[in-house]
Amino acid sequence: MSGFIAFAKKEIMHIKRDPIIIFFCLVLPCIQLLLLGFAIDFDVRHVSTAVVDQSHSRESRELLDKLHNTQYLDITSYNLSRHEALRRLDKSECKIVIVIPPDYARTLKAQALVDGSDAQVSQRVVAALRNLYTADAAQTALRYRQLPQVNASILYNPAAKTNIFMLPGLIGIILQIITIVLTALSIVKEKEQGTMEQVTVSPVSIMGMMLGKIMPYAVMALCEVQIILYVSWLIFDLHIKGSWLQLMIMTIPFLMTTLSLGIFISTLANNQGQAFMMVIMIMLPSILLSGFVFPTENLPLPLQMVSQIVPVTHYLLILRGVIIRGVGILELWQPTCVLLGMAAILIIVATQKFRQQVV
Numbered sequence: 001m002s003g004f005i006a007f008a009k010k011e012i013m014h015i016k017r018d019p020i021i022i023f024f025c026l027v028l029p030c031i032q033l034l035l036l037g038f039a040i041d042f043d044v045r046h047v048s049t050a051v052v053d054q055s056h057s058r059e060s061r062e063l064l065d066k067l068h069n070t071q072y073l074d075i076t077s078y079n080l081s082r083h084e085a086l087r088r089l090d091k092s093e094c095k096i097v098i099v100i101p102p103d104y105a106r107t108l109k110a111q112a113l114v115d116g117s118d119a120q121v122s123q124r125v126v127a128a129l130r131n132l133y134t135a136d137a138a139q140t141a142l143r144y145r146q147l148p149q150v151n152a153s154i155l156y157n158p159a160a161k162t163n164i165f166m167l168p169g170l171i172g173i174i175l176q177i178i179t180i181v182l183t184a185l186s187i188v189k190e191k192e193q194g195t196m197e198q199v200t201v202s203p204v205s206i207m208g209m210m211l212g213k214i215m216p217y218a219v220m221a222l223c224e225v226q227i228i229l230y231v232s233w234l235i236f237d238l239h240i241k242g243s244w245l246q247l248m249i250m251t252i253p254f255l256m257t258t259l260s261l262g263i264f265i266s267t268l269a270n271n272q273g274q275a276f277m278m279v280i281m282i283m284l285p286s287i288l289l290s291g292f293v294f295p296t297e298n299l300p301l302p303l304q305m306v307s308q309i310v311p312v313t314h315y316l317l318i319l320r321g322v323i324i325r326g327v328g329i330l331e332l333w334q335p336t337c338v339l340l341g342m343a344a345i346l347i348i349v350a351t352q353k354f355r356q357q358v359v
Contacts, residue, residue, distance in 0.1 A: 046297050047121055050077040050085040050094040055104040063100065063110060063148060072128045074297075089113065089155070091331040092317055095121055095295075098150070108148040116157030117324040118165055121295055126152045156241075156325050163236050168319035169292040171228050172312045175221060175251075176258045177283055182217050183262030184275040192271055207351050214259040221255045222248065241326030250322070250332065253339035254315040260346035261311070267353040286312050314338045 049067070053060050067073050076094060077085070085097040097113040104110060112129055116122045129150045157164045225248070232238040240247065261282075269275040287293065289307040296307050307313050314335035321327045329336075 045071055046074045047072055047096060047125060047295070048076045048094040048297060049073040049096040049098060050080055050088050051075055052080055052082050052085050052097060052099045053078065054102045055100045057105040059105045059108065059144075059148070060100045060110075063104075063150075064098075066132060067098065067150075070128055070132070072125060086113070087331070089115055090321075090325055090327045091334075092321065092325075095297075096125060108144055108146060110148070110150045112150050112152040114152055114154050115325075116154035117320045118295060120165070122154050122157070126154065164238065164324060165320075166292075167232050167236055167238050168323045169290075169316055171225070171232075172254075172290070172315045172319055173287060173292055174228065175225065175255070176286055176312045176315075177279070178224070179217060179221050179255060179258040180262040180265065180282065181276075181279055182220075183213060183259045184265040184269065184279060185272055186213060186217075187263060187266035188269050188272050188275045191266075207347075210260075210263055210347060210351055210354070213263060214256065217259055218252070218255045221259075222251065225251055238323070240323050242322035242328065246329060247318070247322045250318045250329075250336050251315075253336055253343055254311060254318070256343035257311045257339050257346060260343055260350055264346055264350040264353065267350055286310050289313070291316050309342075311339060311342055 051064060053064070064075060068075060073096060075098075077088060080088075082097075082099060085094075085099075088094045089097050092115070095115045095118065099111040099113065101107070101110065112125075114122045114125055129152050132150060133147050229238075229240070265275055265278045265282075269278060285306070289296070289299065289303060290310050290313040291307070292312070296304055296313070299307060317335040318332050321332045
């Protein structure tokens with residue numbers, strides 16, 4: 001125990017001089033507890049629903065009131081054409097389409113088209129539709145002479161396989177973690193080795209240096225996507241229903257965003273330990289707030305707003321849209337443009353931050 005007290009005092013002084021360590025050890029766990037405590041919710045509620053009401057009868061209105069009262073469905077679009085409703089389902093603007101035929105007042109039979117790309121949501125919604133009239137079955141049958149029926153059809157993933165839903169999300173999460181870590185550590189390592197000063201005095205613009213740092217890792221990440229997709233097909237029988245080329249093109253904005261985020265982290269961190277802590281701080285919200293595990297519709301409104309600044313949230317829409325639903329660029333241009341905007345902002349901010357450190 002010789003020198004124990006002296007070294008303990010020395011470490012305490014180091015901690016006091018580095019407020020980032022205090023933040024990550026004391027403040028960050030509380031923030032994550034609050035965020036994740038609200039985010040983790042296995043109850044499926046408020047699923048966005050589009051309605052194609054071709055009956056416009058009293059019976060159809062009563063059916064919609066019944067669906068709304070379950071608290072599972074939120075009718076966000078009403079009185080749409082079947083083509084428009086299916087287009088919104090392809091764009092993931094809604095998860096369910098309720099089709100009420102013109103003769104519903106006579107047959108009391110409607111149809112529900114459920115987005116099966118999210119197995120967790122589809123299974124619970126189908127169960128809720130089957131038990132729609134369980135509580136008051138006798139009274140309803142006496143009133144209508146028969147029980148109304150909502151026949152559910154699961155699209156895109158009829159077998160409701162969990163791996164079909166989870167694997168595209170895993171691709172996005174794995175890519176984000178690896179690209180952020182690689183770029184963040186590449187610059188922080190040069191800071192620790194003292195070679196950053198040599199780079200800054202070279203006749204290269206800061207923006208050129210940033211893009212030069214990003215490009216090799218972007219190429220590696222694109223190769224990694226091919227490997228992951230091949231392994232997913234070989235082992236888990238995951239097929240790309242859409243265009244492979246479209247998926248690769250739409251992956252580039254996501255990679256530029258995550259790589260730029262890694263460079264931005266490197267401008268904030270002074271060593272590899274701090275960089276790892278910042279990556280961990282980003283990793284958990286990316287997993288739980290992006291729609292990878294829980295539908296974003298279940299999140300409280302403030303967390304839904306936070307999820308929109310997480311890059312993988314928008315990339316998951318692209319992955320599941322192309323791989324599971326097989327939709328094209330017309331349905332997925334919005335998340336692609338968001339990722340392009342994020343990449344541009346992060347590159348500019350990281351460049352300005354790095355320029356300030358050099359000066």
